[in-house]
Amino acid sequence: MTIRHHPSDETLAAYAAGTLDLGRRVVVASHLERCAACRRFVRGAEQVGGVMLEDLSPAPMSEHALARTLARIDREHSRQPAKPVANEPGLPACLKPYEMGRWRWVGPGVEMRPILLPESGNVRVFLLKAGPGTRLPQHTHEGSELTSILVGSFHHEGGDFFAGDFEEADGDVEHRPIVGTDMACICLVALEGQLKLSGFIGALLNPFVRL
Amino acid sequence: MSALRLASPTARNFRTLAPSLRPARARLTDAAMDGKPLATLDYSQMIVAVARQRDRAAFGALFDHFAPRIKAYLLRAGADEGLADELAQEALLAVWRKAETFDAARATAATWIFTIARNLRTDRFRKEWRDVPVGDDLPDAIDEAAAPDESLSEAERGERVRHALRQLPPEQIKVIELSFFEDQPHAEIAQTLGIPLGTVKSRIRIAMAKLRDLVGDLS
Known part of the structure; x- marks a missing residue:
């Protein structure tokens, strides 16, 4: 399947540079797992990062830093590797290290499941599942909203979005997504700040927005 | 600068302890004498030595440099x-742990180590720490479609990036640098550089277009 909607170059470069917060990084990573073109761009930008790292003037390490690191390597052998949390089949690999909350009902045909990141700051990450044909409430954003479509499709004024596609929205965008009628749609979303919802379903969604 | 580093005790140890890698060091010296930048190939071989022989001297040389x-x-x-x-230190510890996942055909040593440092930055910088393996958000297994052009070695690729970056006007390099290193919102970049916000945004757009050209040339 051809992926038509990608993260902006700026978002991909920020991913490569490490300036994206963890929440947004996870959502971008779920797109990269499927999109060879974006992986190529990110790898190129990482190369730029490698060159820039080489060109930085070195900051002297503390005394015995190497000895301390080697001592830690010696202690490594007894260390148990972190046990990955069980993952549901079909979810992107980038979610593996993180625990998830339960699916919860947020409105007719709509469920969400929070991804429990160690530090999410102002950005919340969650899976959003909406039944076939569901109309999501019209909303605008306080901050940016990144959406990676994992399963199914939706469309709105901005275009048609299928599994593998990526949507980047900011406060200026006002959308009313409608889920494709053939199957449920599951998205991974990183949401900054509050959603501003309007209408009846908006009121229903508020509990999850305040999560 | 590489010549000085070769004279460090760790590098000497490395040479004694890993005679099989001597040709690589010789190439590095030649490159240094020509005034060329460090051949990343040699750091790649050190990572391989860490992976295969758990070579501490090679690790020491990587540590000293990176x-x-x-x-x-x-x-x-x-x-x-x-x-x-x-x-x-944590990043170099990750280099030790993950050395066997390094693939010299896919990345230069500097690029690979940069991604480790970058992931640590996002994971750890925000104070919380979970024992999650770093650098695992781009699984290798699905990367076959992004296989690099075989006619171009990774070292050459790194060299091309370096060259292309040098061609950019200083104000564009500055913007790329700021966005790579300093996690500043555009408004702050504007303040730092003393230019209007709109100029920052257009410079970033141009810088990103350049980056895309550059990456397009590489793939």
Whole structure:
């Protein structure tokens, strides 16, 4: 399947540079797992990062830093590797290290499941599942909203979005997504700040927005 | 600068302990004498030596070269002295742990180590720490479609990036640098550089277009 909607170059470069917060990084990573073109761009930008790292003037390490690191390597052998949390089949690999909350009902045909990141700051990450044909409430954003479509499709004024596609929205965008009628749609979303919802379903969604 | 580093005790040890890698060091010296930048190939071989022989001398040489640069990177990103030092050690520890996942055909040593430092930065910088493997957000297994052009070695690729970056006008390099190292919102970049916000945005757009050209040339 051809992926038509990608993260902006700026978002991909920020991913490569490490300036994206963890929440947004996870959502971008779920797109990269499927999109060879974006992986190529990110790898190129990482190369730029490698060159820039080489060109930085070195900051002297503390005394015995190497000895301390080697001592830690010696202690490594007894260390148990972190046990990955069980993952549901079909979810992107980038979610593996993180625990998830339960699916919860947020409105007719709509469920969400929070991804429990160690530090999410102002950005919340969650899976959003909406039944076939569901109309999501019209909303605008306080901050940016990144959406990676994992399963199914939706469309709105901005275009048609299928599994593998990526949507980047900011406060200026006002959308009313409608889920494709053939199957449920599951998205991974990183949401900054509050959603501003309007209408009846908006009121229903508020509990999850305040999560 | 590479010639000086060769004279360090660790590099000498490395040479004694890993005679099979001597030709690589010789090439490095030649490159240094020509005034060319470091051949990343040699650091690649050190990572391989760490992976295959758990070679501590090779690790020491990697540490001497990269830890201070990672520390500088983290200082630029806003870490304090203590945190930057600790995370630079952490990054090299990850190099030791993950050495066998390094593939010289896919990345230069500097690029690979940069991604480790970058992931630590996002994971750790925000104070919380979970024992999650770093650098695992781009699984290798699905990367076959992004296989590099075989006619171009990774070292050459790195060289091309370096060359292309040098061609950019200084104000564009500055914007790329700021966005790479300093995690500043556009408004702050505008303040730092003393230029209007609109100019920052258009410079970033141009810089990104350049980056895309550059990456397009590479793939």
